[in-house]
Amino acid sequence: MKLNQFLRTALVACAAVFTIGVSLSTQAPTVSASSATYKTVATTSIKKAPYHKKSSAGAIYNASHTKKVANLKTYPYTTWYATAKVTLKHGSSKALYYKVKNASGSVSGIVWNKYVTPGKSPFGLKYAKSAVALDVNTNNNVWTKNPNTARPIASLSKLMTLYLVRQKIAQGKGTWSSKVNTSNAGLKRLGKSNVFGGFKFNHNSYTVRQLYLAGLIESSNNAAIALGQWVAGGSTPAYNKKFIGMMNNQASEWHLKHSSFVSASGMEQNSLQPYGYSIGASKNANYVSASDIAQISRHFIVDYNDILTDASVKSMKVDGQTLHNYNNLLPGRKYYQKSLKVDGLKTGYTDPAGYCFVGTGRKSGHDRIVTVVLHDENEFTETRSLMNYVYNQNLA
Structure with a gap:
């Protein structure tokens, strides 16, 4: 009855640097103490839509992108519901985020669009028969x-x-x-x-x-x-x-x-x-x-x-x-x-x-x-x- 463990070590979220261009960036912004501040350029309400994590990478941040709220890897089977699209400007580049929260509303914030994929999260247990x-x-x-x-x-x-x-x-x-x-x-x-x-x-x-x-x-x-x-x-x-x-x-x-x-x-x-x-x-x-x-x-x-x-x-x-x-x-x-x-x-x-x-x-x-x-x-x-x-x- 002495037992095994789960929960692997975390991957680092939001790791690449914005590329400069007129369109929205396809890379996640770097977050560090020396980073330029994030500014909200536009917020557009959308019909409530389900998303789930795309991989083990990524994180959810507060609205101003100054504080990490949760690592996506710690919510492997969670469906996140998006209610708005948020465009953030960081330096000279822009990126698209979703305003999301889980079903219970206990965790909410913004997530870079490339870290999530449309649809409800599939849930399964790997080991239990x-x-x-x-x-x-x-x-x-x-x-x-x-x-x-x-x-x-x-x-x-x-x-x-x-x-x-x-x-x-x-x-x-x-x-x-x-x-x-x-x-x-x-x-x-x-x-x-x-x-x-x-x-x-x-x-x-x-x-x-x-x-x-x-x-x-x-x-x-x-x-x-x-x-x-x-x-x-x-x-x-x-x-x-x-x-x-x-x-x-x-x-x-x-x-x-x-x-x-x-x-x-x-x-x-x-x-x-x-x-x-x-x-x-x-x-x-x-x-x-x-x-x-x-x-x-x-x-x-x-x-x-x-x-x-x-x-x-x-x-x-x-x-x-x-x-x-x-x-x-x-x-x-x-x-x-x-x-x-x-x-x-x-x-x-x-x-x-x-x-x-x-x-x-x-x-x-x-x-x-x-x-x-x-x-x-x-x-x-x-x-x-x-x-x-x-x-x-x-x-x-």
């Missing part, structure tokens, strides 16, 4: 890529497991303080695994709350399995198999047509087998579509909204062990963006699943969204790009 952006309020998918293709989802599976834990508590059949049997030798070995561990079972029982936090924040596999057995009413592998049936039943109740669960934790069957928790299923992994994962996440957020409080915890101690949250879109983390207000939700990785991530946040003035990327290589940068696209296009 499947992706969805869901408006939580309307329950509509506002952007998709292969949304109904079922794929291995690794630890995103724990969202269904932890939802069923919350459901049992809500039904009055248990509490946060209920004790969960953690004496199984296989689960204890699993907790100590260098590959699949993360929370050691040093005692023969833990509270539901302790294991819930271990499963959500640290993504503990043995905690998820133990909780599943508790939901199913026992503490042996037979109850693990019963619980997986409950996972599939809940998916059916929600009319999720592209979901098949064989594991409470998201580990594959061949990985679970040495610990005694393979159920002998025909499929080796949980196969769930991005659209179905988005629905599971939405149910969790709507029904048990305090998951957002827990999922936004960056690290904490339980039983003397540090639980680390691998969500790198949280405040203070590498890919954090303040305006997106990300406060969840779940990371996941196995070799067959690749990097998977469910993100959620609510930008001011917009609806909350849930985003899902499956089998990605740059899950945080692509999630951030998807969130920005949804909000900049006013899709939620």
